[in-house]
Amino acid sequence: MSFRHHLLGAASVQALALLVASSALAQQSLPTIDVGAARGAARPGRATAARTVSTPRVTTPAGSLATSPNPDLAAAPGFSPQKLAMPVYRQPTGQTFTTVRGKDFETMPLVSVRELLQYSPGVSFKQGNGPRDIVVSIRGSSARNGFGVRNIVMLEDGFSVTQPDGLSRTDLTDPHAYAGVDVYRGPSSALFGNFANGGAINFRTRTGAEIDGLEYGAEFGSFGYLNNYTAIGKKVGNVDIAVFASDVRSQGFTLNNYSDTQTVNATARWQVTPDDLITFKFIHNQLYGLLSSRLSLNQYYLNPYQMGCYVSPQTGDNLTIFQNLCGTINVPRNGVNGVGAINQRSTPWLAGLQRNDRRDIIAARWEHDFDANTKWRTQVIYDDKDISQPTSNTAALGDEPAINASTDITKVGSLGNYEARHFAGLYFNRTRYTSWTLNTLPFGNGGTGAVQSVQNAMMQNLGGRGREEVALSKDVTMVLGLSAEMTKIAALQDAYTYYSADQRTGQRFGQLATWTGTPVNKTYWNFGPEASVTWRATPELLTHFRASSGYGTPNPGQLFVNQQGRVGANTDLKTQRNTGLDMGLDWKPYETLLFSLTGFYEWYQNEQLTQSPGAGLLNYTFNAPGSVHRGVETLLDWRPYDGVRLMANYTYNNQIFTEFVEQIGTATKTGYFDRAGYKIPGVAPHNATARASYDVPVGDFKGLGAFVEYNYQSSYYIDNGNVLTIPSFGVVNTNVHFDRDLDIGPLKRFTAYFEVRNIFDRTWVASANNISNSVSLVNGTVVQNGWWALAQNATGSIYAGNPRLFQGGVKFKF
Template identity: 30%
Template structure:
């Protein structure tokens, strides 16, 4: 058997060496390569089973401390797998020890080609290829909201109701806020998305699921790379990557500077990002990973447009001059130029992951990081907030057998604490962002403590039952002083929430490349600071004693299959029941407060395919359909309350389709692709009288890879891309608004315009 393993491994090594000599996108695997990979997987599994039986048969004192690292098995490139079992995403976060994904979940990942030879302006460029996922422009160059199965749809900026990670480090702060400002797409090898409520796996705020960004390792770079590009609307980007893998060390450092005038006026920006990664193998049992990320952002922000403004000039900064008086504070002012609307933000995360193999089947992981967000934002009011956040977790993973049945066990504990200290000032609307009187100051803390357990039992061959449970205690304390009246008005809130998150799934894997599962999972998300500081009856400053955490129950059934060695498909049907969604209602006189909407339902399908009929040719696509409706909800309007039962939940697209055809010629290095994205129309208000029209956008790209045999140059990658070929005028982002009629909706600021026709070009140079 060892001889057979050597033969198979030798064949794969020669195949890998041949692939390494061609830096262009790899062609689809041959039938022989696929056969060898399948043989290797089977041999490795059989060897692992034999080793395990030997260990069980030997006396405890005689058992050798074996570290089960399959480092000799090269991970197949994820381009060639529907959902690869062996790839970077499945490995230990530090070493190359294989760790399988959780069983029974809907999961998809992008391939490296989605961020290679592209403008890499935003994460939307690559994440559009994942079913169930929608990204929409918010108030910054890389600030996008993420929606998964309708969860997170009502967020007009940043990301909520979804957990975000990068290389195992939590990017979501303890109040549930994530921003994509610090994720530079050029740094990424892939993006992995777990869809559906997942608080048993990822704790608070995982109502829609989890997004994991994977940066390139030093072994992916092996030298120095420089990236230069430019394009329409003043876009320019300079970036570098340096990385190397040594015997016990893998190190990578990325840096970028991006700037643009912007398609919409008053949207120019400059942003710089540094991302450092050091993975160190201490010995055969211990590994350590250090990560540091920092992003600096200076961006102007336009105001959303009314329908009439969008029709007249979709590139205008927004806001009517008549609503503002220069040099005077007016709470309703929306003129982006007079307010000098902008964000000057900084975010830094520094942390480490320690991993130790306690025995042949048990791994201990400890993570800790310090995450600080320092923001200065200029809108109708000017806010300054600092949010230092400490996060840590510890978990144990164990592979064993019970009655001869394979069992994977997991237990974890976590604690995180975030503070907030902030001030809010008048914006005097003089075009300079001048601060007026102090309106409010606040200070708060939020602490989450909890644990989770999970068991995955293969009770009969190829049938796996998984069950998990998470528990979390969340303590929020916040105090604010309002200075809008004759005397300062203090208000405070102290709330403690207890949340449980059970999950169960059943999976069937008849053979490699085939998987069918059924899952029921839950998610929860606690209120934010500002949700608790408005009286729900009057809308005035006060404590909101009755606000509950929002929760959901996700049910799904899915299947994925490799129908042919060149064709992989995935199909999932889901039905999500949402309880106590936290929404904002206008109470009286323009005062607002947070309340719970009793219940709503989201149901739909997700489908994707990846077909490689010829060497170098790839056809792929992702389709999502969502039917989101209120089941029991009374909306507050000027005349009282109106039932919204049966109405569509606003800001949830009903149909989203992305399709792509790409071809890369291995010998010449030339390649190209064309893609199209379609969004059906959807409503923006609870009365379903006003919404966003449907639209179709197409992009085209050509690129060339040149191998250079030189002491100083290794390769050069050139690309040229044309986006929005037809120069389609469309609404790329909307926000939930009030109003009962079409006319009422049309008069409110709701739209951000998508980019018009744009051309980008660039080059990546591989140096020494």
């Protein structure tokens, strides 16, 4: 397939149809919204000298899904006093950017970050390994990942929660803790460095002043779901403290999916002097969760929730029937792989597949004002991830401590005769860890057998970044940015096999059969430029054009399986790069109507793909030389009448390989398949979310409300050969709630809500990992198998989404 000549195409026609509703007269003011390019409002004329700007520390109020502050037409985009008071990363001028505010989601159950982020265009999701492990993707950036988040830098209150190897996880985030979430769409390495080739996400907790007391909430629902949480916060003098804690339990709607998670999230801000602010951050997350197997497409159709999948037969027709219905694992009976090993067919329930993980983050930031126009920030983060994960045929164990430090300076001044904001900084992060891969035992509580491999690895990133924001006129702002970074990986993997139960070898059971040591020492240099122009065409219309670049280096785990699918160095693996163009507009003709539209076109070079080259071989990572990602993102936020609100967003993704020859083999012969023009698997072309709500605005029933919500995802391929598709789905949720300020003794506010999710009880795919195409040898030629072979045999792919379930909650504010 080739580039479609009209980027907007049919997708933009669908998006623009949303504007028909805009003829209604505005009656209720919209809260401020941060969607599309960062909006700061304009300043007349050129600046002949640096402008002295007071930079008070601004706490963004809880508001709604929406764009930035109301335009201050006396300032150029990005140069209003409120905007200049924020750190550069908060609302970067010219960036395609959305802020979703927690206030809009206070009257509904919040199980994961999906409930917050689904109202940002360009963002899609799939279920990872656990109820809160949501794989978040921006423009398809992390769609190939089976767990966690890659190709996106994640932060919390400006502190990075992405480890130096590029992996982030949403397990540690309870969405009740957040005042808002900032989503940066498109390649963003100029501002966020390595692994921001898809964008970035910044979660913002509430301050003590915003909490101002004690809040207790409890949520409960189907399949044993229970979440008890509390938030305590206060600002006293020059100290602001906020502490959030939660305990979440769930039995799960799929067999072997029990979970038990505790989270503590604390932030303290101390205004030491009028010019010095110190911020302390602490996050603790403890997760224990059982884990089911992923299914093939046929298994999903026949038994989506894996009912009755307790103990697998070992042979005969019963085994065939069982495997048609249930996900299984095939592991050495005595835990020792290698010569003479006898395998046992087991189930997740029998083997006790699970995760038992801990994450601790301790961080501090010092901000010093040299004067009213110059601010210096320095921060240090210690991040420790300790995992025990017998999740499939193998178990991963390891402790990964990391350090992340940065320092930067921001100055409001001038560049020539133009007002400007200058930004420059340095950063360094490093992790050093030992990870173990062991065989999983066929029965027990996640028991493990012999060691398969041990990795000792060090990875570090050292870089600098700079940024110039220049007000060319009262309505036009230009931005230039650049990052330069060195990444170093030094690692050693030891791989082992053993003699097992076959006594004919004459070897003792458990004796080492083979050892393979693979050293790796790689250094990568990368640069990430960025340029944008933001133009306020009219007071109601803000437009932006942006050209930017992102990059993501390999991580140590990708460097130890070669292109033949065997243990060995894979050091030819290159950095993947993303160069993109964004063009967008935000139109706000009334305070009650906002419409945002962005078109994007991104060129990927050396995109990293992971799969097996053939039957019985290991998964390895390789580079697809060329691919393009292009599409359209739209958002509508409209309040036509008091109490009535419509929120909707739609994303169109059209992503194809432009240069890629895939190697797939049989036991005796290798075939090569040209994938140029094929769709990139795992990326749904169409994603849409919409909500219509009504809240009684006045009178005795003020605070009573309801909404109906619709989530849609189109079908998509999950293999490079575009043979097998995942079915589309549309899920409807309904909600009724009551939220009222009170004055009853210490009780200040009471909230209650009840929700039915998937009200029509549709069976839908919440997650589908990409699969490898299979081949057969026909008359001496390697031939790709059809869709039936993949639908039947490509297990390890699918988790079903929730059936109809009921959830509710209450919340008390003191």
